[in-house]
Amino acid sequence: MSAAPPADSRWRERADALDAADPLAGLRGEFLLDADPGVVAYLDGNSLGRPLRAAAEAIGDFVSTAWAGRLIRGWSEGWMQWPEVVGDQLGRVVLGAAPGQTVVADSTTVLFYKLARAAVDAAGPGRTEIVTDTDNFPTDRYVLEGIAAERGLTVRWIETDPAAGITVEQVRAAVGPATALATFSHVAYRSGHVADAAAITRAVHDAGAVVLFDLSHSAGSVELELDAWGVDLAVGCTYKYLCGGPGSPAFGYLATRHHGVLQQPVQGWMGHADPFRMGPGYTPAAGARGLVSGTPPILGMVPLRCGLDLVERAGMPAVRAKSLQLTGFVLDVVDDWFAGSGVRVASPRDPAHRGGHVTLARSDFREVTAALWERGVLPDYRDPGGLRIGLAPLSTSFREVHDGLVVLREVLAEGPPRADDRTSAAVGATS
Template sequence: MTDTDTTRAVAGTDWRRRAAELDAADPLAWARGEFLLDAAPGVVSYLDGNSLGRPLRATAQRMASFVHDEWGGRLIQGWTDDGSGRGGWMHWPEVLGDQLARAALGAGPGQAVVGDSTTVLFYKLARAVVDAAGPGRDEIVTDTGNFPTDRYVLEGVAAERGLRVRWVETDPAAGVEVEQVRAAVGERTALVTFSHVAYRSGHLADAAAITAAAHDAGALVLWDLSHSVGSVPLELDAWGVDAAVGCTYKYLNGGPGAPAFGYLAARHHGRLHQPVQGWMGHAEPFTMGPGYSPAAGARSLVSGTPPVLAMVPVRAGLDLLERAGIGAVRAKSELLTAFALDLVDDLLAGHDVEVASPREPGRRGGHVTLRRADFRAVNERLWADGVVPDFRAPDGLRLGLAPLSTSFTELLEGVVRLRRAVARSGEQR
């Protein structure tokens, strides 16, 4: 029996025809041609775009051009004049920060920079917030389900500054809710920080309401946008967000180890000061004189030399996102995740697979998480079969659906092979 016949026998539906119809009607179908889809011939279904996005064809071309023309052609002069008319590589953190703010953050210019890792920028901004907190504000509020690096950094900041972390217990199959935040914050709260999209469940937090609740208690908010930027529309300025961080190697296709971004609202410029005072964040870095005077605006978040080479792929990813539009990306993301749930409900019925993501489209981000006790072994079988999802201990399998590069047919192929792997796993019990 073929996979197509199996699909029909289980579902009573021609899912392959439905997938083809969705692909034919997809206004972003053209974007798949922008990616190096043929670079991994053994992969038939890549479902891990929420961990590492695929590379763009433009990235390969631009990297070669940069090495030859800009690095090789301009040498050290490129720091002040890279031929772009925008002041050279020295200013790429702000140039890319402004493009990112425009394309994905819902933020005005001068408030974001690209550079460092998410962990480093998260530390800088968390420390800046707690250091500026008023007397008696000695608590940091976060949730037990937050991404590990955030939790670890907060524990370190608390130890450094003599603070206490107040933990909000969250459902692993969901995420933090505004009522929980209101119950946790108070006159002792300095910093409130959560992930906008929960990395396990895909739960989409109500950032506007949670930010308002923190502000009502006199606290500031730092959002981790790593699993939402480039997938979910953001409105940082409109929501009144104080600070935010995120990575660029997921839905922005910046590549392995791509630099992160930091956002600091303009109203906090000159008032919040990050603790890693490096020469590239100085107001006049080439005076090299005594004492530290921070640069104006978001540039003050910069510490060391900008990772220029690593920014080339980020710029390519942002260019593509601007062409597509974040609204169109979100619309396809909701269709992809809904299609994934339909397939799981039908093709995996009776196989003890639990959906651990919100069912409502407006309450989930760009990935769907499934749970089953043996998914670690199933994930290994899938990789060997050309399907690449993402396993998260103890029993979660994430289907990371990148709207610009994932087709509905590719998703269907992955779920069909997942069903086959689960069935074989059951036979071996």
């Protein structure tokens, strides 16, 4: 076993200087950072965001005041409209979406199914193909395979490089008269590659089809302009950069031009035009409200509203600017410290194509990730050999990133970690 390398004060000083100049640095104190003093660096903000102090207070206040105090009256005093109210804020703050097109409900998987199924059901004669890529997030691929089996359709797969992402040229070559739906992740979950959503949307529209984007790794990290890009449909989770908490509800976007045209298949009473009439037959609610099926997840939206308030105060341009600084800092340190160690950067170096996380690759990184967790550094792992460093601009400091990379350097210098059953913990439960 070799000795750990000496500390490099140059990078520590640079990290401290970047923190001192960071216009968002003051917002870090609004997060609950010290619940576990053993955490040296939390580098998994692209899977689960840290909780806000305001969220802890809001949940307690909601239970003791809104829930306990108003009881069933809360539904008629505003809760019933939360899917649209919170959806409109989310659309305004992070999606570039005008009001009336976004709702908060369900999970990403369920909303993805609803929108994808609605799209293929509305497709014209002869449109029998769904186009997606082989490295799209697994839940999206699984849902599409299920829809294809239900509806007698074919999934047309685009082979993509896991270290890159879907390109406009690949999409143009794959879509055509048989395409009913094309769907991709805007930011690739492995590499962090940012797809050209505007150009992909044009390519899909040129083929006469509709496009559905998964924004789970985009919302709250990368600036979005869904309306301006002409996107038809979109979904995403809220527990990453929006800090909604584990299992917080997802969002669905349905462009205005598709209102009254696309009808989602899970016809629940809360998506009815008059839910309390409770009569025979189903009449969908107007607009994006028609995406709702069951009872809105009110408790789950309480911390999400706090997260959206903070993102709105910061502003997405500032969030994106810091995100690029953080990922750029990681790349600079990695190039300096890990040259010749077998560590490969598996994310785009071009800032225009780089999302909010950086993936480093080496064959033993599953075991390395587990060793890092034991030392209080928390990234996550994705096959093949990918250690993802997820950087949440509102809660992550440059010094925190530096300190986490110091521990990674020490672990690699000590030699290959031994594989055991603890490695599974570091894989992570979310995308």
